[in-house]
Amino acid sequence: MKGWGVHLSKRAYNFNAGPAALPLPVLERAQSEFVDFRNSGMSIMEMSHRGAIYESVHNEAQERLLGLLGNPAGYKVLFLQGGATTQFAMVPMNFLKEGQVGSYVMTGSWADKAYKEAKLLGGAHVAASSEEQKFRAIPDLNAIVPAENAAYLHITSNETIEGTQYFKFPDSGKLPLIADMSSDILSHDLDINQFGLIYAGAQKNLGPSGVTVVIAKEELLAESPSHIPTIMRYSTHYKNNSLYNTPPSFSVYMVNEVLKWVEEQGGLAGVEAKNREKAGLLYQTIDGSGGFYRGVAEEASRSIMNVTFRMESEELEKKFIKGAEAEGFVGLKGHRSVGGLRASIYNAVPYESCKALADYMTHFQKTQA
Ligand SMILES: *Cc1c(COP(=O)(O)O)cnc(C)c1O
Numbered sequence: 001m002k003g004w005g006v007h008l009s010k011r012a013y014n015f016n017a018g019p020a021a022l023p024l025p026v027l028e029r030a031q032s033e034f035v036d037f038r039n040s041g042m043s044i045m046e047m048s049h050r051g052a053i054y055e056s057v058h059n060e061a062q063e064r065l066l067g068l069l070g071n072p073a074g075y076k077v078l079f080l081q082g083g084a085t086t087q088f089a090m091v092p093m094n095f096l097k098e099g100q101v102g103s104y105v106m107t108g109s110w111a112d113k114a115y116k117e118a119k120l121l122g123g124a125h126v127a128a129s130s131e132e133q134k135f136r137a138i139p140d141l142n143a144i145v146p147a148e149n150a151a152y153l154h155i156t157s158n159e160t161i162e163g164t165q166y167f168k169f170p171d172s173g174k175l176p177l178i179a180d181m182s183s184d185i186l187s188h189d190l191d192i193n194q195f196g197l198i199y200a201g202a203q204k205n206l207g208p209s210g211v212t213v214v215i216a217k218e219e220l221l222a223e224s225p226s227h228i229p230t231i232m233r234y235s236t237h238y239k240n241n242s243l244y245n246t247p248p249s250f251s252v253y254m255v256n257e258v259l260k261w262v263e264e265q266g267g268l269a270g271v272e273a274k275n276r277e278k279a280g281l282l283y284q285t286i287d288g289s290g291g292f293y294r295g296v297a298e299e300a301s302r303s304i305m306n307v308t309f310r311m312e313s314e315e316l317e318k319k320f321i322k323g324a325e326a327e328g329f330v331g332l333k334g335h336r337s338v339g340g341l342r343a344s345i346y347n348a349v350p351y352e353s354c355k356a357l358a359d360y361m362t363h364f365q366k367t368q369a
Contacts, residue, residue: 013353016331017344019203026257045250054249061256068267069192076221078214079242079252084182084201088117091178093228095151096122103127103146108135108159114180135162137298144170152176158184161335163308164301169194184305186262187347188272196220205346207258210251271347278345278354279304285358292365310340317341320364327360
């Protein structure tokens, strides 16, 4: 393939939506430790999750995650499986009591999936929706009104498919605020104290697929209903330090390495500055194209993780993608449900990839003049 920069040799310009790019130093480190982890004569994948070596990695990853969030008091990290999709079900299963509903802010495809699971498992209520704006914006925070019998307020902090993101969060009062942060966890500074529970599949900003991270107030994790399956209770995982059954050990190890890398970037503030620079460059290219490229999301709600845009016709979009693929760009096709184009620029996507994309966009526009 052509077009790969020297320092990115054999590395694609990877804009995949998930699983997505991982930091090169993390991959290299994992490679160097792959066969013989910490002089054990084994890969981390080959050893017991009850042993001291794995347990130290497991605990280290939890501590690092809380450290990056400023060591909030009273919070616990869980490493679960089943993806964010399983959390769509676990949240209502664990928190809805008889006669209660979950209140959901409808911002797009992922919020809708979460809402539907709550509907199956007790009851769901729409606290606000931007459907009338075709999900191009996050609703006005003041318009978010939970139901009187709500057990929690649920938001999707970044809509991966539509390309919208919250930068401020609703005040849920006494209700726990629960967020699906799958596609923007650790992408910007965050006061976790606003949240009762957040969850994220790891494969966008935290590591490989296979592990789902939950960070929650301990009071929400300590007691779960006894009528739901043992494995679906937060309390099971809380009481057993996420070692009730075999954890996805290699994925947890990778998360720990990615967290080290985030620390090296200057923590959340450092990562946020880089993400804003990357997203700024792409949105500038879109806005400066005189309408050749059109951003999907409204400006105030534009995601710094998933940059969605369209062109005049699907034909032209196809041509754009074909040309991009020939230049070594990967993953620019929009989600099959909405079409268009999408550049997912999670933490690990380097500025250089965004610069190359911006240059390609400008070049492509000129060839169509
Ligand atoms: C990717 C994604 C999911 C689905 O995650 P799985 O780990 O595949 O279940 C859920 N919510 C959001 C916001 C996502 O981006």
